[in-house]
Amino acid sequence: MTDILTLRVVLDGSNPEIWRTLELYSDLPLIEVGHAIQIAVGWENVHRQCFHNHAPDEPALKGDEICWLDADLMDEPLHRDLALSTLESALAASGGVLYFEYDFGDRWIHRVSLMHRRPADGQAPRMILLEGELRAPIEDSGGLSTWYEYLRIISAKDEARNYQEVLDWMRWRVGPCGNIDPTHFDIDVARRKLALHAAGYRGKSVLGTWLQQVPTGTERFFGKMIAQTELTLDPQFAKPSWLEQILEPFAELIRLCAGTGVKLTHAGWLPPRVIEELLERCQWHGIDYESGTTKRENNLDTVRWLRDIAEEFKLVRKYRGHLIATEFGLELLAEPGTLHRYLLDCLISGMNSKIHRDCQITLWIVDEMGLEGFEERADTSNAMLGALHYADARTGEPLTRDSYAPTSALWHLIDRITNFHFSLPTEPNLPARRAALSQLRCYLLSGFEHSLVLEGN
Template sequence: MEIGLGEAQETTTLGQALKAAEGELYFEYDFGDGWMHKITVVSQHAKAAGDPPYRVVDGELRAPLEDSGGIHGWYEKLGIFNGNPAPDSWEDLEDDEAEQIIAWMHWRGGRWNPFNPGVFDAEVAGRRLELLAAQGAGFNGLGRWFESMDPELRLAMSVPAAQIGLGLQPAGGPQPSWFIQLVRPFTVLAELCSDGLILTKAGWMPPKVVGDLVERSDLEGIDFESGSSKRENNMLTVATIREAAQRMGLLRKAKGVLTTTQRGRKLMDDPTAMAEHMASRLAQYKGNDVRDRNIECDSTFAGWFIRAGRYIPDRMQRYSAQPEFFLDKSEILEIFGYWDPNQQRPVNGESWLPSVEEWYLVERLLEYRLHREDKKEELNPRLAELSRYLLQH
C-alpha cells in the first residue's frame, strides 16, 4: 500500500495511513487466499499519563486460520469444527476426514493456544501488541534472550510468549521462597573459604571442608557417597557447586588457594541477596549476537519457556500415557537453525540438547531435596515457577 505521493509502507505508521485514508483503511495481507481487512477509526481519545502506547480494548472472533482455503474454505471448516457442517460439504467427506480437519485446526491454532474460534482474548492480543511495539527487546531474562535473536525469530517467538503471559520488562514480585534455601550451599561454601582455603596438591578441597559443606548444607548422600571421608573428586555435585561459585564470582582460585571474593563476602550473610544474585546470573544470555548463538543458553532458555507454558521439556512423551504434558526443546530450537552433526540433519527429538551447568545443578539440588522430603510430585510445578521467575527477572 502507498499513500499520498508514494510513501513506502515500511516507514508509514498506521496512524499516518488512517489519516490519509480518512479513518477507513483496507489492506490485503494474504494474496493467495485473498484475505481483505478493514480498519475503521471509531473514536479517538487522548492518551493519559502512564498509559501504554498501544492497548487492545476489545475484539471478536479469532482470525481465520492460515491456509484454510479462502473465505469459503474457512466457513466450511468452521461448520465442521462446530458440528454443523453445510449439508453439501458433509456428503462429500470421507469417514475420517472431519476428524482430520478438526485435528488440523487444533494443530494450526498452536500448542500454546487452545483453538476456540468464538473466543477473543484481549489480554493475549494486548501482550502481543506490547511485544511487537518493543521490537522484541527488553531488560528481563526473556527480553535479553529475544534481543539476541534476529527480527524474524523474535516475531515468531512473540506469539507463544504472549499466549503464555510473558513480557519483556522485569515484572517484579518475590522470588520463590524455596529457591533461597536451595542455594544455601553457596552461602556455606563462601563462609568456609572466607579465610582462604588451601587446596590439595591435586587441586581439590580438603575432605574435612567437603564434609563440613555437605553437613551444613544438608546434602548427605547427594552423590551416593559412602563412609565418613568426603572427597570432592568422588562427588560430582560438590565439585559442580564449587565450579559454579567460581564462575558466578563468589570464589577466586589463585596459587592453590580458594578465597571468597568481595562479592561473595557481601552475599554470604544475606541468603535472599545470594539467591537474587544466582537468579540474575542464570538469566543472563551468554551469546554475542544473532550469528554467534550459544546452544547451552538457547537450550536452557527454551526449557524455561516450555515450563512457563505449563509443559515439561522432556522427550519422555514417547513413553508416556499423557504425551500432551510434554514438549521437546527441539520444537523450539529447530527454528533457530541448529544442526545436529551426529544425525546430519536439523535438531530433532533424537538430538542431545545441553543446558548450562548451573541449571543442571539447580535441577539436581531440587530433585534431591524433594526426594528427601517425599515430595517428588512437586518437582515440575516448582521448576515451572522458577522458570517463569527467571524469564521475567
C-alpha cells in the same frame, strides 16, 4: 495533535461476529495499524495487507476509490503508500470507516470503525487490545465460506466429507500452541503478542536482549511463542522467596574454606568431617543416596558438583593440598546478596559460550509454554532453534533439543537442590518443584535487580 483512537474491527461476513476493540495512536503509520489488527485478530503476517476507503466488493463512485498498500504494488493514481500514510489521514479520507484486507487470495475483509477519540497523554501504550470475541479463521483456510464449511464438517464428524483429513489439517496448521475451537479467543495471549510488537521486540530484560539478536523477520514467530508464556520484555517477576536458601551452600563452602582453608585427603577429596559439617550447615542430610555412615565426597554427587562449580567460578581454589576461599569469593560473601546475584548472572552469562547461553534461553522459553507432551516440546524447541540457525560447530548440523543439551552444571545443581528442598518426608513433591523452577526461569528471563547479565552482553 495526536489522539488515542478507539476502533472496532469486525471480520466482514462473520456470523456470529468475530470482532476486536483496539486503542491506537492516530499518528501510527497504516502499515503498523495493519500489523496491530492482524495480531489482535489472529493473523500471522504471511500474506499481503491493504486498506480501502470503501467496502472493496461494493460499488463506489468512479475515481473515489482509495487503496493504501505496499509501495511495490502501487500502480494506480489513487493508490497510497501504507508506510507513508497515517491512521488519522486515512480515516479523514474515508469518513471514519476503513476496510482492512488481509491475504489477497482468501480475502479476509475487516470493517474498521472509529468509535471514540481522546487526547494522548504520553502514558498510554501506542497500541492495545481492549476486548474481543471468537477466534479468527485458521490461516489459509480458503475464505469465510470454506472456513464455515470446515466447522460444519468438524461439528458433524462427517466422515463422508473428509472429517479426519480436515481435523488433521486444522491441528497441523495451528501447531502445538494453537486451538481449533471457533469459540475460543485467548485475549491475554493476543494482548501479550501486541505488547511485544508495540515494544519492537526489545526490552531491558534478558529476554529483551535475546530477542534483539534473532534473525530479521522472525520476531513475530518468536513473539507468538513467547506470548504463550507469562514472560515480558521488562523486569517484573519477584525473586523467589526460597532462592537464597537454595544458593546458600556456596556461601557455606566459602566460609569453611576461609583462612588457611581445608586440608584435602591424599586423593584430593574433602575429608569426611568437613563433609559432615557442610551437610549440617546446608541441611542436606539425605540429598544423595549415601552408603555407609562415613560421608565421602566421591559418594555424594551434590557436594562434588558444589565444589566443582565453586572452583569453576573462582570462589574457592586448590593450593598446596588445601581448598581455600579466594579473595574474589570472600569479597562476594562480604556484601549481602552479592554472591547470590553473581551466581544468577553465571546461570546466563557464565555459560560455556554465547550459543550455549542462547540455546538455554530458547529451551527455557519452550519449557514455560505449558506444552503437555514431550513430542510437542521437542517439535517447538526444534522449530525455534532452527529459526535461530543454531548449528553444531563441529559438524555444521542444525541443533535440536535431542542433539544438544545446554543445561549448565549450575542449573543442574539448582535443580537437584530445589527437588530436595520441595520434597515431602517420603517422596519428592514434583508439582511444587516444577512450579519453583518455572518461577526461577521467569525471574531470570525477565531480568533481575542486578545488571551484570545485560552489561556482559
